[in-house]
Amino acid sequence: MAQSLIGGLIASGYNKQNIIATDPTEAQRNSVTQNFGIHCLADNAEAIQRSDIVVLAVKPQVLESVCHSIADAVQAKKPLIISVAAGIRSDDINRWLGSNTAIVRTMPNTPALIQTGATGLFANTFVSNEQQSQAEHILRAAGITVWVDEEAKLDAVTALSGSGPAYYFMFMEAMEQTAQTLGLDEKTAHLLTLQTALGAAKMALESHQDCATLRKNVTSPNGTTERAIQSFENAGLHQIVENAMKAAQTRAQELADELGGKA
Ligand SMILES: NC(=O)C1=CN([C@@H]2O[C@H](COP(=O)(O)OP(=O)(O)OC[C@H]3O[C@@H](n4cnc5c(N)ncnc54)[C@H](OP(=O)(O)O)[C@@H]3O)[C@@H](O)[C@H]2O)C=CC1
Numbered sequence: 414m415a416q417s418l419i420g421g422l423i424a425s426g427y428n429k430q431n432i433i434a435t436d437p438t439e440a441q442r443n444s445v446t447q448n449f450g451i452h453c454l455a456d457n458a459e460a461i462q463r464s465d466i467v468v469l470a471v472k473p474q475v476l477e478s479v480c481h482s483i484a485d486a487v488q489a490k491k492p493l494i495i496s497v498a499a500g501i502r503s504d505d506i507n508r509w510l511g512s513n514t515a516i517v518r519t520m521p522n523t524p525a526l527i528q529t530g531a532t533g534l535f536a537n538t539f540v541s542n543e544q545q546s547q548a549e550h551i552l553r554a555a556g557i558t559v560w561v562d563e564e565a566k567l568d569a570v571t572a573l574s575g576s577g578p579a580y581y582f583m584f585m586e587a588m589e590q591t592a593q594t595l596g597l598d599e600k601t602a603h604l605l606t607l608q609t610a611l612g613a614a615k616m617a618l619e620s621h622q623d624c625a626t627l628r629k630n631v632t633s634p635n636g637t638t639e640r641a642i643q644s645f646e647n648a649g650l651h652q653i654v655e656n657a658m659k660a661a662q663t664r665a666q667e668l669a670d671e672l673g674g675k676a
């Protein structure tokens with residue numbers, strides 16, 4: 414995720430010299446430096462000392478220990494903290510880092526790498542208006558941004574746009590594979606699948622009509638689409654999607670309860 418954000422920032426013209434990454438693994442540091450032309454340090458405290466904004470992009474499972482290890486540096490420098498970790502609540506991050514820390518909790522997604530990301534943001538009470546604008550500026554370099562007024566809504570954003578790219582990739586995988594069983598070669602199946610996904614998303618974005626109307630426009634009476642849609646409905650597609658997204662939201666809440674909430 415960090416690499417997606419770094420890639421998005423650089424592609425949108427952000428000055429590379431203002432970005433410092435950190436990573437504990439030497440090979441990973443070398444690869445980041447090679448791929449993005451930015452400094453990648455081993456020492457988080459040193460990076461924080463040199464920064465006004467710190468993005469926490471580690472796995473939720475290691476966020477607590479990382480926060481404890483950087484707490485002194487954060488208290489000394491008082492940077493704006495931006496977390497991209499799924500689930501983990503800003504109150505827990507605040508407690509792990511000391512206290513009174515300005516934290517913007519976000520939920521971006523990997524299309525940030527090509528500046529087509531979608532990010533939900535929530536600011537805790539210590540975030541100033543200027544810091545809120547700074548956080549928005551950084552995440553907007555990677556795509557669109559949406560502020561939520563209650564932190565719990567970020568778990569819904571996670572279930573929708575955070576995890577969402579994987580749902581579409583999975584659907585595309587299934588379409589590609591099926592197209593091959595219907596007789597198309599792999600390259601043709603891949604190309605037509607991707608262009609169809611792009612065309613549908615672009616049409617939905619640019620049209621004034623909602624998705625249901627756009628779907629109906631493709632569906633000729635007694636035609637091919639109608640048969641396919643009927644098959645999806647018979648299989649309970651809406652319920653399948655609802656179950657999956659609720660499972661993702663529940664997992665985000667579980668992560669917060671399992672990994673946060675400890676004094
Ligand atoms: N993947 C996604 O689509 C999205 C992910 N997220 C969130 O982003 C976060 C990262 O996820 P993801 O990018 O998939 O995970 P990755 O495991 O790919 O990235 C985590 C990175 O953190 C590094 N790291 C581990 N410990 C430290 C440390 N002490 N100091 C500095 N860096 C460290 C790891 O280094 P090394 O590998 O060398 O150990 C690794 O490069 C998670 O909290 C996730 O919830 C949010 C939105 C979408």
Ligand SMILES: O=C(O)[C@@H]1CCC=N1
Pocket residue numbers: 499571575576
């Ligand atoms: O799967 C995950 O937990 C992360 C958060 C959203 C997307 N990837």
